[in-house]
Amino acid sequence: MDLHERIDRTRYADPLEDSGFQYGFNSIYLKKVVSYWRHEFDWKKQVAVLNKYPHFKTKIEGLDVHFIHVRPPHRENQKVLPLMLIHGWPGSFYEFYKILPLLTENQDGLVFEVICPSIPGYGFSDAPHKKGFDSLAAARIFLTLMERLGFSQFYLQGGDWGSLITTNMAQMKPQCVKGLHLNMFTSRKGFKVLLSLMIGRYLPFLVGFSREDVRRLFPFFEKNVWEILKESGYFHIQGTKPDTAGCGVNDSPVGLAAYILEKFSSWTDLKNRDLMDGGLERKFSLDDLLTNIMIYWTTGSIVSSMRFYKENLKTDPEKRVDGRTGIFVPTGLAAFP
Structure with a gap:
């Protein structure tokens, strides 16, 4: 082997x-x-685990897009809501397997029908062959996927790149997205803020900082931004x-x-x-x-x-169309310690 x-x-x-x-x-x-x-490690055993849920592929914009589609057991008097979960790097659709039973089992009359795609270029989805395939392209493909599955309105959850892709989906078609949930959140001014903090201690006048700004900001920089850089x-x-x-x-x-x-x-x-x-x-x-x-x-x-x-x-994130577009759907953020 x-x-x-x-x-x-x-x-x-x-x-x-x-x-x-x-x-x-x-x-x-x-x-x-x-x-x-x-x-x-028993790969055949883990393949059986992966196959616990049904896998599908569909061609969108010339790419075979992989996804799992988990329908809840049919019961009387339960409300079924479609939900797409999108992973990031270095994750995969598999990271959602342990939460799927919680989402697809009846909770006080509410249950989810869950779609977990693989981002093109990840796992079992085709890799793009041309330059320029970014989060906006992935968002467009996943909106097509939900439409192809028959969902005109649905909920979204994303972390890491999934958070940006789902945000883009909500920006593109807010009429389709009933709710957006993220467990990662980025500021569109994040890179400029980070650069200002890096330069500010040594050349404060270049980024419009006063000496007092430096005195108060640098302890934050050491504790938080330095860890991000490392x-x-x-x-x-x-x-x-x-x-x-x-x-x-x-x-x-x-x-x-x-x-x-x-x-x-x-x-x-x-x-x-x-x-x-x-x-x-x-x-x-x-x-x-x-x-x-x-x-x-x-x-x-x-x-x-x-x-x-x-x-x-x-x-530049501020020059991208999504950096200049608001989010007008109900949005929740999980902020863990």
Whole structure:
């Protein structure tokens, strides 16, 4: 099996002493994860888990778009609401599997019919072959998908790139979107604010800061913005040269696992960077983590998923049409600690 042969040929680098996950994925723990993947992980069993819900593909704008469509059991006197859930990077449609039973089982007469698509370029959806496929293009495709499924009005939920795609869907067709729920939220002025905070301490006059502004803002910068900068190197790489960085992780399954699972560690809790195992198994099972990795590996979709960053960063957010368009549908935001 090609995957096992590649795993067996992996060349590891020794970690620094007491470095935890501060330098990225610790190779001592990586060997444990890879050993489980090689000798114990049962992909056929996980495929059966994936097939618990019905999968479909439909061609939209020349792309085969993959989605799962979960209908609730039919019961008398229950209200069924259509809901689309959209993932981000480095996730997949699989991240919704544990919440699907909660959404599709009767809750006081209310239940959801759930559609979870794969963003084109991710997992089992075709990758775009031309430049320019951004969140607006994905939103357009998913609006077509909902229309094709017969829904003239529906609800949306998104996190990460899914939050931007669902926001765009609500902007494009507010008459169709009954409600929008997000668990990530971005300011259209975010990049300028970040740049101002970075420069402001040293050259306050360039960004219109006074000395008092610097005195009051820099503690916030150190506590919050600095952490964002330390965790956003991938963002800059994928937003500029995704194909270069993607060569290695598309060729090496262990490189792919380290690259993606390090995000599951630090984005769950930044304190996990101090741990030798990154705290991964405190919140996740290796079966779930590796199933997500296998969706990327078996489809060879890591590079096309990374390109989505470059496509969305080509234009100043304030100059994009969605950066100049309001949101006029009922909207909720989950703000976790």
